[in-house]
Amino acid sequence: MLSLTNKRILLGITGGIAAYKCAELARLFAKAGAEVRVAMTKAATEFVTPLTMQALTRNRVSLDLLDTEAEAAMGHIELARWADIVLIAPATADFIARIAHGQADDILSTLILATAAPIAIAPAMNQGMWSDSGTKENLALLRKRNFHVFGPAAGEQACGDVGMGRMMGPEELVEECSGLFKLGSLAGTSFLITGGPTREAIDPVRFISNYSSGKMAYALAGEASAEGARVTLVSGPVNLPTPEGVHRIDVLTAQEMLEACLENVTDADVFIGVAAVVDYRPQQIEQEKIKKNDDLMTLKLVKNPDIISEIAKLENRPVIVGFAAETNNIVENGKDKLDKKNLDLLFANNATETFNSDTISVTAINADEEIVLAEGNKNLLARNMLSLISTRLKK
Numbered sequence: 474m475l476s477l478t479n480k481r482i483l484l485g486i487t488g489g490i491a492a493y494k495c496a497e498l499a500r501l502f503a504k505a506g507a508e509v510r511v512a513m514t515k516a517a518t519e520f521v522t523p524l525t526m527q528a529l530t531r532n533r534v535s536l537d538l539l540d541t542e543a544e545a546a547m548g549h550i551e552l553a554r555w556a557d558i559v560l561i562a563p564a565t566a567d568f569i570a571r572i573a574h575g576q577a578d579d580i581l582s583t584l585i586l587a588t589a590a591p592i593a594i595a596p597a598m599n600q601g602m603w604s605d606s607g608t609k610e611n612l613a614l615l616r617k618r619n620f621h622v623f624g625p626a627a628g629e630q631a632c633g634d635v636g637m638g639r640m641m642g643p644e645e646l647v648e649e650c651s652g653l654f655k656l657g658s659l660a661g662t663s664f665l666i667t668g669g670p671t672r673e674a675i676d677p678v679r680f681i682s683n684y685s686s687g688k689m690a691y692a693l694a695g696e697a698s699a700e701g702a703r704v705t706l707v708s709g710p711v712n713l714p715t716p717e718g719v720h721r722i723d724v725l726t727a728q729e730m731l732e733a734c735l736e737n738v739t740d741a742d743v744f745i746g747v748a749a750v751v752d753y754r755p756q757q758i759e760q761e762k763i764k765k766n767d768d769l770m771t772l773k774l775v776k777n778p779d780i781i782s783e784i785a786k787l788e789n790r791p792v793i794v795g796f797a798a799e800t801n802n803i804v805e806n807g808k809d810k811l812d813k814k815n816l817d818l819l820f821a822n823n824a825t826e827t828f829n830s831d832t833i834s835v836t837a838i839n840a841d842e843e844i845v846l847a848e849g850n851k852n853l854l855a856r857n858m859l860s861l862i863s864t865r866l867k868k
Contacts, residue, residue, distance in 0.1 A: 488516020600636030
Protein backbone atom coordinates (compact mmCIF):
# COMPACT_ATOMS: atom_id res chain seq x y z
CA MET A 474 0.00 0.00 0.00
CA LEU A 475 1.99 2.91 -1.35
CA SER A 476 0.26 5.61 0.70
CA LEU A 477 1.71 4.18 3.93
CA THR A 478 5.24 3.80 2.62
CA ASN A 479 7.64 5.53 5.03
CA LYS A 480 4.76 6.77 7.19
CA ARG A 481 5.29 6.81 10.96
CA ILE A 482 2.35 5.34 12.83
CA LEU A 483 2.01 5.60 16.58
CA LEU A 484 -0.36 2.83 17.65
CA GLY A 485 -1.96 3.46 21.03
CA ILE A 486 -3.50 0.40 22.69
CA THR A 487 -5.97 0.67 25.55
CA GLY A 488 -7.49 -1.96 27.84
CA GLY A 489 -10.21 -3.65 25.81
CA ILE A 490 -10.58 -7.25 24.66
CA ALA A 491 -10.11 -6.08 21.06
CA ALA A 492 -6.49 -5.29 21.93
CA TYR A 493 -5.58 -8.77 20.73
CA LYS A 494 -6.27 -7.59 17.17
CA CYS A 495 -3.43 -5.07 17.43
CA ALA A 496 -0.83 -7.74 16.81
CA GLU A 497 -2.25 -8.31 13.33
CA LEU A 498 -2.81 -4.58 12.89
CA ALA A 499 0.86 -3.82 13.58
CA ARG A 500 1.93 -6.57 11.18
CA LEU A 501 -0.25 -5.17 8.39
CA PHE A 502 1.06 -1.64 8.92
CA ALA A 503 4.62 -2.91 8.65
CA LYS A 504 3.74 -4.91 5.54
CA ALA A 505 2.33 -1.71 4.00
CA GLY A 506 5.71 -0.03 4.44
CA ALA A 507 5.01 1.98 7.59
CA GLU A 508 7.18 2.25 10.67
CA VAL A 509 5.16 1.47 13.79
CA ARG A 510 5.74 2.37 17.42
CA VAL A 511 3.42 1.37 20.21
CA ALA A 512 2.28 3.08 23.40
CA MET A 513 0.11 1.08 25.81
CA THR A 514 -1.97 1.84 28.85
CA LYS A 515 -1.43 -0.35 31.92
CA ALA A 516 -4.79 -2.05 31.31
CA ALA A 517 -3.81 -2.88 27.73
CA THR A 518 -0.95 -5.07 28.94
CA GLU A 519 -3.54 -7.42 30.48
CA PHE A 520 -4.79 -8.28 26.99
CA VAL A 521 -1.65 -8.24 24.82
CA THR A 522 1.95 -8.28 26.00
CA PRO A 523 4.42 -5.49 25.28
CA LEU A 524 6.92 -8.16 24.20
CA THR A 525 4.55 -9.26 21.43
CA MET A 526 4.19 -5.73 20.13
CA GLN A 527 7.92 -5.10 20.38
CA ALA A 528 8.66 -8.23 18.37
CA LEU A 529 6.19 -7.27 15.65
CA THR A 530 7.27 -3.61 15.34
CA ARG A 531 10.98 -4.04 16.19
CA ASN A 532 10.65 -0.94 18.34
CA ARG A 533 10.61 -0.41 22.09
CA VAL A 534 7.08 -0.19 23.50
CA SER A 535 6.25 2.89 25.58
CA LEU A 536 4.45 1.98 28.80
CA ASP A 537 5.16 4.55 31.49
CA LEU A 538 5.03 8.32 31.43
CA LEU A 539 7.63 8.50 34.19
CA ASP A 540 10.14 6.17 32.55
CA THR A 541 13.48 7.56 33.75
CA GLU A 542 15.40 6.05 30.83
CA ALA A 543 13.15 7.53 28.14
CA GLU A 544 12.31 10.76 29.92
CA ALA A 545 15.95 11.75 30.25
CA ALA A 546 15.47 12.99 26.69
CA MET A 547 11.77 13.95 27.15
CA GLY A 548 10.80 10.73 25.41
CA HIS A 549 7.05 11.33 25.32
CA ILE A 550 7.54 14.66 23.53
CA GLU A 551 9.96 13.13 21.03
CA LEU A 552 7.49 10.34 20.30
CA ALA A 553 4.69 12.87 19.85
CA ARG A 554 6.82 14.74 17.30
CA TRP A 555 7.87 11.52 15.59
CA ALA A 556 4.38 10.42 14.57
CA ASP A 557 2.74 11.11 11.22
CA ILE A 558 -0.52 9.74 12.60
CA VAL A 559 -1.71 8.48 15.99
CA LEU A 560 -4.21 5.62 15.98
CA ILE A 561 -5.87 4.56 19.24
CA ALA A 562 -7.10 0.99 18.80
CA PRO A 563 -9.03 -0.15 20.65
CA ALA A 564 -10.35 3.10 22.11
CA THR A 565 -12.40 2.18 25.17
CA ALA A 566 -15.27 4.26 26.51
CA ASP A 567 -13.15 5.23 29.50
CA PHE A 568 -10.21 6.35 27.39
CA ILE A 569 -12.47 8.30 25.03
CA ALA A 570 -13.95 10.11 28.03
CA ARG A 571 -10.52 10.98 29.43
CA ILE A 572 -9.06 12.40 26.21
CA ALA A 573 -12.30 14.24 25.40
CA HIS A 574 -11.73 16.26 28.56
CA GLY A 575 -8.01 16.80 28.04
CA GLN A 576 -6.70 14.48 30.73
CA ALA A 577 -3.01 13.53 30.53
CA ASP A 578 -2.33 11.06 33.32
CA ASP A 579 -0.52 8.30 31.42
CA ILE A 580 1.86 7.96 28.49
CA LEU A 581 -0.85 7.59 25.85
CA SER A 582 -3.16 10.44 26.89
CA THR A 583 -0.12 12.71 27.29
CA LEU A 584 1.08 11.89 23.77
CA ILE A 585 -2.33 12.81 22.40
CA LEU A 586 -2.14 16.27 23.93
CA ALA A 587 1.45 16.76 22.81
CA THR A 588 1.26 15.66 19.18
CA ALA A 589 0.49 17.83 16.16
CA ALA A 590 -0.16 14.73 14.03
CA PRO A 591 -3.67 13.65 12.97
CA ILE A 592 -5.35 11.47 15.60
CA ALA A 593 -7.75 8.64 14.88
CA ILE A 594 -9.65 6.42 17.30
CA ALA A 595 -11.17 3.00 16.73
CA PRO A 596 -13.90 2.67 19.38
CA ALA A 597 -14.49 -0.74 20.95
CA MET A 598 -17.04 -1.28 23.73
CA ASN A 599 -20.30 -2.90 24.73
CA GLN A 600 -23.28 -1.82 22.60
CA GLY A 601 -24.94 -0.21 25.61
CA MET A 602 -21.85 1.87 26.37
CA TRP A 603 -21.64 2.91 22.72
CA SER A 604 -25.25 4.15 22.67
CA ASP A 605 -24.96 5.97 26.01
CA SER A 606 -25.43 9.74 25.82
CA GLY A 607 -22.17 10.36 27.69
CA THR A 608 -20.19 8.49 25.06
CA LYS A 609 -21.96 10.38 22.29
CA GLU A 610 -21.13 13.72 23.92
CA ASN A 611 -17.48 12.73 24.33
CA LEU A 612 -17.25 11.69 20.69
CA ALA A 613 -18.80 14.98 19.62
CA LEU A 614 -16.10 16.84 21.57
CA LEU A 615 -13.37 14.82 19.85
CA ARG A 616 -14.85 15.37 16.41
CA LYS A 617 -14.88 19.12 17.08
CA ARG A 618 -11.12 18.80 17.70
CA ASN A 619 -10.75 17.07 14.31
CA PHE A 620 -10.24 13.55 15.66
CA HIS A 621 -11.03 10.87 13.10
CA VAL A 622 -13.42 8.17 14.30
CA PHE A 623 -13.07 4.80 12.58
CA GLY A 624 -16.08 2.60 13.28
CA PRO A 625 -17.26 0.86 15.28
CA ALA A 626 -18.72 -2.16 13.52
CA ALA A 627 -21.78 -4.14 14.44
CA GLY A 628 -21.86 -7.79 15.44
CA GLU A 629 -21.59 -10.26 18.28
CA GLN A 630 -19.59 -8.95 21.23
CA ALA A 631 -17.41 -10.68 23.81
CA CYS A 632 -20.08 -10.20 26.48
CA GLY A 633 -22.66 -11.99 24.32
CA ASP A 634 -24.55 -8.87 23.23
CA VAL A 635 -25.13 -8.10 19.58
CA GLY A 636 -24.95 -4.56 18.22
CA MET A 637 -22.69 -1.62 17.49
CA GLY A 638 -19.41 -1.47 19.37
CA ARG A 639 -17.01 -3.97 17.82
CA MET A 640 -13.65 -2.56 16.79
CA MET A 641 -13.14 -2.46 13.03
CA GLY A 642 -10.96 -5.23 11.65
CA PRO A 643 -7.21 -4.69 11.16
CA GLU A 644 -7.48 -4.64 7.36
CA GLU A 645 -10.21 -1.99 7.52
CA LEU A 646 -8.20 0.15 9.92
CA VAL A 647 -5.16 0.02 7.65
CA GLU A 648 -7.35 1.19 4.77
CA GLU A 649 -8.82 4.00 6.86
CA CYS A 650 -5.36 5.22 7.91
CA SER A 651 -4.17 5.00 4.34
CA GLY A 652 -7.07 7.19 3.29
CA LEU A 653 -5.78 10.02 5.48
CA PHE A 654 -2.76 10.28 3.20
CA LYS A 655 -4.12 11.33 -0.17
CA LEU A 656 -2.63 9.42 -3.08
CA GLY A 657 -1.76 10.67 -6.47
CA SER A 658 -1.36 14.43 -6.01
CA LEU A 659 1.97 14.20 -7.88
CA ALA A 660 0.98 11.44 -10.30
CA GLY A 661 2.51 11.92 -13.72
CA THR A 662 5.30 14.21 -12.52
CA SER A 663 9.02 13.50 -12.45
CA PHE A 664 11.34 14.59 -9.63
CA LEU A 665 15.12 14.77 -9.57
CA ILE A 666 16.45 15.18 -6.02
CA THR A 667 19.99 15.45 -4.68
CA GLY A 668 20.77 14.42 -1.12
CA GLY A 669 23.43 13.71 1.45
CA PRO A 670 26.97 15.07 1.58
CA THR A 671 29.64 14.90 -1.08
CA ARG A 672 33.25 13.87 -0.42
CA GLU A 673 36.37 15.36 -1.93
CA ALA A 674 39.50 13.22 -1.64
CA ILE A 675 42.73 14.63 -0.19
CA ASP A 676 44.67 11.39 -0.50
CA PRO A 677 43.69 7.68 -0.58
CA VAL A 678 42.49 7.73 3.07
CA ARG A 679 41.35 11.30 3.77
CA PHE A 680 38.61 13.52 2.40
CA ILE A 681 36.72 16.79 2.93
CA SER A 682 33.01 16.47 3.71
CA ASN A 683 30.28 17.67 6.09
CA TYR A 684 27.72 16.42 8.60
CA SER A 685 24.73 16.00 6.28
CA SER A 686 22.75 12.83 7.03
CA GLY A 687 20.62 12.88 3.88
CA LYS A 688 17.42 12.41 5.91
CA MET A 689 15.60 15.41 4.45
CA ALA A 690 16.30 14.41 0.86
CA TYR A 691 15.29 10.82 1.50
CA ALA A 692 12.07 11.96 3.20
CA LEU A 693 11.22 14.13 0.20
CA ALA A 694 12.03 11.32 -2.22
CA GLY A 695 9.91 8.81 -0.31
CA GLU A 696 6.94 11.14 0.08
CA ALA A 697 7.05 12.25 -3.57
CA SER A 698 7.10 8.61 -4.65
CA ALA A 699 4.19 7.82 -2.32
CA GLU A 700 2.25 10.66 -3.98
CA GLY A 701 2.72 9.06 -7.38
CA ALA A 702 5.76 10.93 -8.71
CA ARG A 703 8.57 9.25 -10.61
CA VAL A 704 11.63 10.01 -8.47
CA THR A 705 15.35 9.84 -9.17
CA LEU A 706 17.55 10.44 -6.11
CA VAL A 707 21.20 11.33 -6.68
CA SER A 708 22.78 10.54 -3.35
CA GLY A 709 26.08 11.16 -1.69
CA PRO A 710 27.31 8.60 0.86
CA VAL A 711 24.67 8.06 3.57
CA ASN A 712 23.54 5.23 5.81
CA LEU A 713 19.89 5.19 4.73
CA PRO A 714 17.71 2.68 2.88
CA THR A 715 16.39 3.67 -0.53
CA PRO A 716 12.72 4.73 -0.28
CA GLU A 717 10.27 2.41 -2.00
CA GLY A 718 9.78 3.18 -5.67
CA VAL A 719 12.75 5.57 -5.87
CA HIS A 720 15.56 5.20 -8.41
CA ARG A 721 18.80 5.91 -6.54
CA ILE A 722 22.12 6.89 -8.10
CA ASP A 723 25.10 6.83 -5.74
CA VAL A 724 27.91 9.35 -6.18
CA LEU A 725 30.83 10.61 -4.11
CA THR A 726 32.08 13.95 -5.42
CA ALA A 727 30.41 17.20 -6.45
CA GLN A 728 31.50 16.65 -10.04
CA GLU A 729 29.98 13.16 -10.10
CA MET A 730 26.74 14.56 -8.65
CA LEU A 731 26.61 17.29 -11.31
CA GLU A 732 27.17 14.79 -14.11
CA ALA A 733 24.45 12.48 -12.78
CA CYS A 734 22.04 15.41 -12.52
CA LEU A 735 22.72 16.63 -16.05
CA GLU A 736 22.18 13.10 -17.37
CA ASN A 737 18.79 12.79 -15.65
CA VAL A 738 17.33 16.30 -15.63
CA THR A 739 15.93 16.24 -19.17
CA ASP A 740 12.63 14.64 -18.21
CA ALA A 741 12.36 16.19 -14.74
CA ASP A 742 9.45 18.47 -13.88
CA VAL A 743 11.02 19.39 -10.54
CA PHE A 744 14.62 19.57 -9.40
CA ILE A 745 15.20 19.73 -5.63
CA GLY A 746 18.76 20.45 -4.52
CA VAL A 747 18.91 19.17 -0.95
CA ALA A 748 22.46 17.79 -1.02
CA ALA A 749 25.10 19.48 1.11
CA VAL A 750 27.64 19.80 -1.68
CA VAL A 751 31.20 20.50 -0.56
CA ASP A 752 32.05 23.98 -1.84
CA TYR A 753 35.77 23.39 -2.46
CA ARG A 754 37.95 20.41 -3.39
CA PRO A 755 41.74 19.91 -3.24
CA GLN A 756 43.42 21.11 -6.40
CA GLN A 757 45.53 17.96 -6.36
CA ILE A 758 44.73 14.54 -4.92
CA GLU A 759 47.81 12.85 -3.56
CA GLN A 760 48.28 9.30 -4.83
CA GLU A 761 49.86 8.12 -1.57
CA LYS A 762 48.87 8.80 2.02
CA ILE A 763 50.26 12.13 3.21
CA LYS A 764 52.71 11.55 6.06
CA LYS A 765 52.45 13.53 9.27
CA ASN A 766 55.86 15.19 9.08
CA ASP A 767 55.30 18.92 9.47
CA ASP A 768 53.42 20.93 12.09
CA LEU A 769 51.47 22.66 9.36
CA MET A 770 49.99 21.29 6.16
CA THR A 771 48.70 23.54 3.41
CA LEU A 772 45.96 22.45 1.04
CA LYS A 773 45.23 24.44 -2.10
CA LEU A 774 41.49 24.28 -2.79
CA VAL A 775 39.50 25.05 -5.93
CA LYS A 776 35.81 25.82 -6.13
CA ASN A 777 33.42 22.99 -6.95
CA PRO A 778 30.65 23.43 -9.52
CA ASP A 779 27.43 24.91 -8.15
CA ILE A 780 24.99 22.18 -9.15
CA ILE A 781 21.74 24.03 -8.62
CA SER A 782 23.02 27.06 -10.53
CA GLU A 783 24.03 24.84 -13.44
CA ILE A 784 20.55 23.32 -13.56
CA ALA A 785 18.99 26.79 -13.39
CA LYS A 786 20.93 27.83 -16.54
CA LEU A 787 19.32 25.12 -18.68
CA GLU A 788 17.07 26.31 -21.48
CA ASN A 789 14.17 23.98 -20.69
CA ARG A 790 14.67 23.98 -16.96
CA PRO A 791 12.37 22.27 -14.48
CA VAL A 792 10.87 23.96 -11.43
CA ILE A 793 13.93 24.46 -9.24
CA VAL A 794 13.80 24.18 -5.46
CA GLY A 795 16.77 24.87 -3.24
CA PHE A 796 17.72 24.62 0.41
CA ALA A 797 19.69 27.13 2.42
CA ALA A 798 21.22 25.69 5.58
CA GLU A 799 22.40 28.81 7.40
CA THR A 800 23.84 29.54 10.83
CA ASN A 801 22.71 33.19 11.03
CA ASN A 802 20.36 35.61 9.25
CA ILE A 803 18.54 32.56 7.97
CA VAL A 804 15.70 34.23 6.06
CA GLU A 805 17.81 37.10 4.71
CA ASN A 806 20.50 34.74 3.44
CA GLY A 807 17.81 32.50 1.99
CA LYS A 808 16.30 35.38 0.02
CA ASP A 809 19.72 36.27 -1.31
CA LYS A 810 20.29 32.70 -2.48
CA LEU A 811 16.83 32.56 -4.10
CA ASP A 812 17.66 35.64 -6.21
CA LYS A 813 21.29 34.87 -7.03
CA LYS A 814 20.63 31.32 -8.15
CA ASN A 815 17.36 32.07 -9.95
CA LEU A 816 15.31 29.57 -7.94
CA ASP A 817 11.54 29.16 -7.94
CA LEU A 818 11.31 28.17 -4.28
CA LEU A 819 13.72 27.84 -1.38
CA PHE A 820 13.53 26.31 2.07
CA ALA A 821 15.76 28.04 4.62
CA ASN A 822 16.69 26.43 7.91
CA ASN A 823 19.20 26.49 10.74
CA ALA A 824 22.10 24.25 9.73
CA THR A 825 23.16 23.45 13.29
CA GLU A 826 19.68 22.14 14.14
CA THR A 827 19.29 20.06 10.99
CA PHE A 828 22.29 17.78 10.49
CA ASN A 829 21.61 14.25 11.79
CA SER A 830 18.30 15.35 13.30
CA ASP A 831 14.93 13.72 12.63
CA THR A 832 13.13 17.05 13.02
CA ILE A 833 13.38 20.34 11.17
CA SER A 834 11.74 23.75 11.02
CA VAL A 835 11.99 25.76 7.81
CA THR A 836 10.85 28.96 6.17
CA ALA A 837 9.61 28.59 2.60
CA ILE A 838 10.63 31.55 0.46
CA ASN A 839 9.56 32.50 -3.04
CA ALA A 840 9.44 35.77 -4.95
CA ASP A 841 6.16 36.81 -3.35
CA GLU A 842 6.04 35.52 0.22
CA GLU A 843 7.56 33.70 3.17
CA ILE A 844 5.81 30.77 4.87
CA VAL A 845 7.00 29.35 8.17
CA LEU A 846 6.63 25.57 8.46
CA ALA A 847 6.56 24.73 12.16
CA GLU A 848 9.00 22.19 13.55
CA GLY A 849 8.13 18.57 12.96
CA ASN A 850 9.66 15.31 11.80
CA LYS A 851 11.22 15.44 8.38
CA ASN A 852 8.65 13.13 6.78
CA LEU A 853 5.80 15.36 7.93
CA LEU A 854 7.60 18.51 6.79
CA ALA A 855 8.43 16.82 3.48
CA ARG A 856 4.72 16.48 2.75
CA ASN A 857 4.16 20.16 3.57
CA MET A 858 7.06 21.09 1.30
CA LEU A 859 5.71 18.95 -1.52
CA SER A 860 2.33 20.62 -1.17
CA LEU A 861 3.97 24.00 -1.82
CA ILE A 862 5.92 22.54 -4.73
CA SER A 863 2.74 21.05 -6.18
CA THR A 864 1.09 24.48 -6.02
CA ARG A 865 4.05 25.90 -7.92
CA LEU A 866 3.70 23.20 -10.60
CA LYS A 867 0.11 24.19 -11.24
CA LYS A 868 0.99 27.83 -12.00
